[in-house]
Amino acid sequence: MDKPTMLTYIYSEQAKMLSILDQYPLNIDKALNKIPKDVNKILVLATGSSYNAALSSKYYFEKITNIQMEIQEPYNYSHYEKIDKHIDAVIGISQSGQSTATIEALKKVKQDHPVFSIGVTSLPKTEISEETDTILDILIGREHVGYVTLGFTATVLNMMLLAIRIAAVNHVITSEQELHEIQDLKKLALNIDNVINKTESFIKQHIDSLTKATQFTSIAYGPSVGTCSEMATKFSEVVRVPSQGFELEAFMHGPYLEVNKDHYIFFIETNSQKSIYEKELSLKTYEKKYVSNLYTINFREETSEDEKQLDLINIEDEYKVPFISSTVFQLLAWYISKSKGIDLSKLIFTDFSTAVHNKTVPQKYV
Structure with a gap:
């Protein structure tokens, strides 16, 4: 095997x-x-x-x-x-x-x-x-x-x-x-494979652009903030370029100032309260004036003709979205790292756990 x-x-x-x-x-x-x-x-x-x-x-x-x-x-x-x-x-x-x-x-x-x-x-x-x-x-x-x-x-x-x-x-x-x-x-x-298939098709369409990114940011609200945090962790681990995840309001208080034309931003949209969704839309509309590579991961019923929007499944309960939303970013991280020529089977910093004692015993990975 x-x-x-x-x-x-x-x-x-x-x-x-x-x-x-x-x-x-x-x-x-x-x-x-x-x-x-x-x-x-x-x-x-x-x-x-x-x-x-x-x-x-x-x-x-x-x-x-x-x-x-x-x-x-x-x-x-x-x-x-x-x-x-x-x-x-x-x-x-x-x-x-x-x-x-x-x-x-x-x-x-x-x-x-x-x-x-x-x-x-x-x-x-x-x-x-x-x-x-x-x-x-x-x-x-x-x-x-x-x-x-x-x-x-x-x-x-x-x-x-x-x-x-x-x-x-x-x-x-x-x-x-x-x-x-x-x-x-x-x-x-039962929809995870469907999410995987749609995400892989989306990645295939955009992989050339995504591979060139030098910085990634994800933005979400409520329960999906945890997904942004995991996106930042996974991208840092395997894509190995600066990657951050922000709560919607937190992004508006300082981090928005670092945005530039080469920035890549992901917005996660869910069935939240109307006022929260409208606030997210206002930020996305504003950032589109300055960022060409702005992507939307959509878990709402409304779809879009925007080729940079990935329309997945409509999840009525936004509190359940984090169960499957991180799979999208896991796939993005994997395919971008492969496209960048990063061989994840070649382990790096293999003496790290021994040096800093973050685990009770060194971990053995393939």
Whole structure:
């Protein structure tokens, strides 16, 4: 069997997500074993793509559970933050299960303010399991490529499923509503291959221009801000040019001043409140006067003749968009890096983890 690539894992997303959904709620119930009934605030500790996955699921989680979710970078949390005594539970996310900062932050919480804890990982028998009460296995096994894609999407989905189950067990939603949410996510999962096909056609049309880019920016609002954060991470990892992701309003306060004719900007459009969508449109219209390479990733019903707009599927609930929206940027990152001649199978900075101790053990990737 050939060595897997980043694209191999992207292509496996639909089948894997459907498999995860088929194992609901048994897999989630294992993670929720003995969780307190009166949880009002959850702390999430995560860094890198795990942080972006938490951010991508945050607003859906809060909306369906009525539980506040606070997301913190674990290294800064361990060394500078005061522990909030109102935290009722903590979730540590580490796909490898070996992120040093996340494990150390979990230890700090356990020592100072013991609360119920869940480790979210693809490798349940790793070090993170020693610092948490239960483990939520995201059910994808080891992702042998360092530039995670499948694991990111699976983490977002599992966090959403965790929210649904908490809401159902606590009677915040009815069993009928629980079933509706699961069916909705299944419909989205069944569209992942469709999203991949449309995105690949779009990339083929624009790849020559995208390859020339020296700077990328993505802009979104609400739940899709997590997608922008992951876009910035993935593009930095594999396209290796300056890449940023901004919340809509934040872009208007300073970052807009760096825009130039060579800038490449992606807008993510979803079914938000009318006032938010209109604000996004006003910014996009303004930037079009100065940026030729402005692209729209559209998850609304309205389509456009603009060749730089990628019309995907209409997702009525904007809170669910992050489940599949990052797949678009995973594909963009892969194909742009290939077009630039970057061989992702040739590992760089292989001594990094040993030098800076960001993992409990050096990671082995293909």
